[in-house]
Amino acid sequence: MDIINLIIFSGLGAAMLALSIMAVTSESLLRSATYLLLVLLCTAGFYLFLNYHFLAAVQVSVYAGGVVILFIFAIFLTANKGEVLLRHEIRRYVFGFLGVVAGVWLTAFVLFKHRFLYESNTSMVGDQEISMSLIGQTLMGTGKYQYLLPFEALSVLLLACIIGGILIARKK
Amino acid sequence: MIRLEYYLIISTLMFFIGIFGFITRKNMIAILISLELVLNAVEINFAAFNRFLYPNQLEGMFFTLFGIAITAAETAVALAIIINAYRSIGNININNINKMKN
Numbered sequence: 259m260d261i262i263n264l265i266i267f268s269g270l271g272a273a274m275l276a277l278s279i280m281a282v283t284s285e286s287l288l289r290s291a292t293y294l295l296l297v298l299l300c301t302a303g304f305y306l307f308l309n310y311h312f313l314a315a316v317q318v319s320v321y322a323g324g325v326v327i328l329f330i331f332a333i334f335l336t337a338n339k340g341e342v343l344l345r346h347e348i349r350r351y352v353f354g355f356l357g358v359v360a361g362v363w364l365t366a367f368v369l370f371k372h373r374f375l376y377e378s379n380t381s382m383v384g385d386q387e388i389s390m391s392l393i394g395q396t397l398m399g400t401g402k403y404q405y406l407l408p409f410e411a412l413s414v415l416l417l418a419c420i421i422g423g424i425l426i427a428r429k430k
Numbered sequence: 431m432i433r434l435e436y437y438l439i440i441s442t443l444m445f446f447i448g449i450f451g452f453i454t455r456k457n458m459i460a461i462l463i464s465l466e467l468v469l470n471a472v473e474i475n476f477a478a479f480n481r482f483l484y485p486n487q488l489e490g491m492f493f494t495l496f497g498i499a500i501t502a503a504e505t506a507v508a509l510a511i512i513i514n515a516y517r518s519i520g521n522i523n524i525n526n527i528n529k530m531k532n
Contacts, residue, residue: 260431263432264431264432267432267436268436271436271440274440274444275440275443275444275447278443278444278447278448278467279447281451281463281464281467282447282448282450282451282454282455282460282463282464282467283451287457287459287460290460290463291463294463294466294467297444297467297470298466298470301470301473301474304437304474304477304478305477307432308437308477308478308481309481310477310481310491310494313477313491313494313495316495316498317498320498320499320502321498321502324502325466325501325502325505328505328506328509329459329462329463329505329509332459332509332512332513333459335513335516336459336512336513336516336521336522338520338521341521343455343456343457343460344456344457344523345454345456346454346456350453350454351454353453354449354450354453354454355450357449357453358446358447358449358450358453361446361449362442362443362446365442365446366439366442369435369438369439369442370435374434374435374482374483375483388488388491392488393488396488396492397492403487403488403489405492405496408492408496412496412499412500415499415500415503416499416503419503419504419506419507422507422510423506423507423510426507426510426511426514427510427513427514
């Protein structure tokens, strides 16, 4: 069972990385958005691996149902006929690549140098799914480790975004 | 057994692929797509740390949840700005944006 899980996980991870690279290098914006959609669906698969079923559902509905559709509409609204994507000069690609390699090296160094605490006690790693009522109570509670205040702040943020979006995109 | 490090390696690579796209892309929507990759990598990290290191608590999961909501809001406003810029200058390449001052 473990080996099957590992095979599916690595296939999902490899697909995710390949699709990310295609999303940032693709010539066509619409293809880029489609690759982004597939990356986000693979991420939902990761959340299922972690047993966060609610998070996977949110990921699929908010990203695939909302954000990517928004991207596709914006691409259609801003497309000039027969236009291809312009490129920066090659110098920028070289410096960007070097910077990214340095960043990956630094992060990988920290990652492999550090020993995480869970390895000493693997029985701590929970496999159980989080129940929906617990999620609801945590989101609506005011006690310690409960999240009513961020939830309300988020609703105010969304209201500000609605007003801002209307104000910015309105025809003069 | 799938270890925490595997998740972290994949999300690290995805984060830096997003940064590479952010640096090298010229179209503003393409830059926003790269930004989505970066945010997505961070959210995988939150969820994986929560599950492996503190499986009896819910902080990472809720940060992921709030992160997804904030990402959606940010994308909506950014796309509104981009569409407005397209309306006033006719294309959405980043080196034309300073024309908006006129």
